[in-house]
Every structure is written in C-alpha cells, then in structure tokens.
Amino acid sequence: EAGVAQSPRYKIIEKRQSVAFWCNPISGHATLYWYQQILGQGPKLLIQFQNNGVVDDSQLPKDRFSAERLKGVDSTLKIQPAKLEDSAVYLCASSSGLAGVSRYEQYFGPGTRLTVT
Amino acid sequence: GEDVEQSLFLSVREGDSSVINCTYTDSSSTYLYWYKQEPGAGLQLLTYIFSNMDMKQDQRLTVLLNKKDKHLSLRIADTQTGDSAIYFCAESSTKLTFGTGTQLKVEL
Numbered sequence: 001e002a003g004v005a006q007s008p009r010y011k012i013i014e015k016r017q018s019v020a021f022w023c024n025p026i027s028g029h030a031t032l033y034w035y036q037q038i039l040g041q042g043p044k045l046l047i048q049f050q051n052n053g054v055v056d057d058s059q060l061p062k063d064r065f066s067a068e069r070l071k072g073v074d075s076t077l078k079i080q081p082a083k084l085e086d087s088a089v090y091l092c093a094s095s096s097g098l099a100g101v102s103r104y105e106q107y108f109g110p111g112t113r114l115t116v117t
Numbered sequence: 118g119e120d121v122e123q124s125l126f127l128s129v130r131e132g133d134s135s136v137i138n139c140t141y142t143d144s145s146s147t148y149l150y151w152y153k154q155e156p157g158a159g160l161q162l163l164t165y166i167f168s169n170m171d172m173k174q175d176q177r178l179t180v181l182l183n184k185k186d187k188h189l190s191l192r193i194a195d196t197q198t199g200d201s202a203i204y205f206c207a208e209s210s211t212k213l214t215f216g217t218g219t220q221l222k223v224e225l
Contacts, residue, residue: 004159042121042205042215043160056212091159106213108159 002026004109006092012115018080021112025073025094031055033106034067034077035091043091049075082116089113121208121216128222135193137219139206142187146208149182151191154203154218163191163204198223 005024013019025032031050035043046065048056051072060067064083069075079086093106120142129135141149147168152160166173166180166189173180179192189206203218 040217042207042217043213044215045212048212093159105162105165108161110157110159 004092004094004107006090006109006112008112009110010113010115012117013082015084015116016081018078019082019114020076020078021090021092021114023075023077023092023109025075025092026096026107029094029096029107030072031095031097032069032075033093033095034075035093037089037091037111039088046077079114082114084116087114087116121206121214123204123206123216123219125217126220126222128224129196130224131196131198133196135191135196135200135221135223137191137193137204137206137221139189139191139216140187141189141206141208141214141216143208143210143214144187145210148209149180149189150207150209150213151178151180151189152205152207152215154205156202160205193221196221196223198225 007022011019033048034046036046037043046060047067049069052069065079067077089111091111092109095106122140148165150165151163153163154160164175164178164180166182171182177194181190201223203220205215205218207213207215
C-alpha cells in the first residue's frame with residue numbers, strides 16, 4: 001500500500017511570495033489533515049477534511065492560508081503572502097475513519113520543509 | 118484548551134530501558150498515542166491506549182496511563198540505536214493534540 005505522498009519536499013521563498021503544497025493521501029482514505037510543525041514543536045492541526053468538505057479549520061490563518069480538496073482525493077495548501085513565521089514543516093496525514101472519531105490511525109507523509117527568507 | 122507537555126531530551130545507553138513521560142490536560146481524551154519521528158520523516162504511530170485502560174504492552178513498548186493525574190508514559194525495553202528519534206505523545210477527543218516531543222538519544 002502506497003503511503004501519503006507530498007511535494008515538494010523542500011521549498012525556499014522570500015517573504016510576501018506565494019507557495020503551494022500538494023498532498024495525495026492513501027487510496028480510499030476519507031479524512032485528510034494538514035499540520036504545521038514549527039522547529040522544536042509538535043505538529044499543530046491547520047485544517048481537516050472529510051471527503052471534500054472542511055470539518056475543522058479553526059486554527060488556519062485564513063487571511064493568508066487556504067486549502068482545498070476538490071474531488072475528495074488530493075489536496076493543496078496555499079500560503080499567500082508568506083511571512084517569516086511560516087517557516088515550518090507542513091505535514092499531510094490521512095485516515096480511513098470519519099473525522100472526529102479518534103480511534104482511526106492517521107498516516108503521515110514525509111512533509112514539506114518551507115523556509116521563508 | 119488542550120495542552121500536552123513533555124520533557125525535551127532523554128539520553129540512555131544501548132540495552133537500557135527508556136521512559137518518556139507526558140502530561141495532558143484534556144480530561145475528555147478518549148485515546149492517547151505515542152508517535153515516533155525520525156529525521157526528515159513524517160510521524161509513525163507506535164502505539165495507543167484507550168482512556169479506560171491503565172496499561173498496554175506491545176513487544177518492547179509498555180504504555181502506562183494514570184488518568185487521575187493525566188500522566189502518560191512510554192517505556193522502551195532494551196533500547197537500541199535505531200530507537201533514536203523524537204517521540205511525541207498526543208491526546209485526542211475529536212482531534213489530535215501533540216506534545217512538544219522528547220528527543221531520545223541512544224548511546225553505545
């Protein structure tokens with residue numbers, strides 16, 4: 001079974017530029033998550049989708065971050081414009097269970113390391 | 118809101134046992150998890166425990182849960198160099214909240 005795929009693996013941009021990350025979850029997984037992991041911290045949930053609907057985006061800075069999962073499979077996360085404090089690893093995870101049901105294991109991709117200069 | 122705390126660093130000798138501790142605040146947590154993160158990689162689920170259990174053993178891993186004190190621990194028996202990584206505990210009610218991570222260093 002293929003794991004969660006993410007691209008690019010690394011990205012360096014200047015502040016005020018835009019950037020987009022892509023995630024392909026495990027086939028058949030209904031729930032998809034984007035996390036932000038700042039160096040030295042644990043991952044923080046940004047947004048959670050079930051199929052193509054948003055379940056929780058309460059911690060997404062909506063003035064600059066956006067995410068979509070149009071066909072309920074792949075997802076993109078965009079930052080526009082980027083700030084220095086957005087430097088972090090952006091992790092995508094997927095789960096076969098329903099959003100909000102905590103028993104189901106989340107499978108994580110390798111992440112995209114973003115550096116904003 | 119939810120808060121999960123861990124010590125930042127632990128160093129052990131190969132073959133010894135490692136104990137990584139975690140405290141959490143959300144009493145409605147239904148499951149508690151331990152994840153492992155190796156350099157440049159995503160998180161890998163090691164084990165989990167349901168909140169009405171107080172212990173779970175899985176090969177070299179033992180999880181202890183003290184629900185009254187909201188304290189979770191992970192014991193790794195016969196620690197190997199391949200166990201060197203960052204370990205995150207996480208609690209969940211409707212979503213995962215991760216701790217800050219404990220970096221485990223295994224010395225020869």
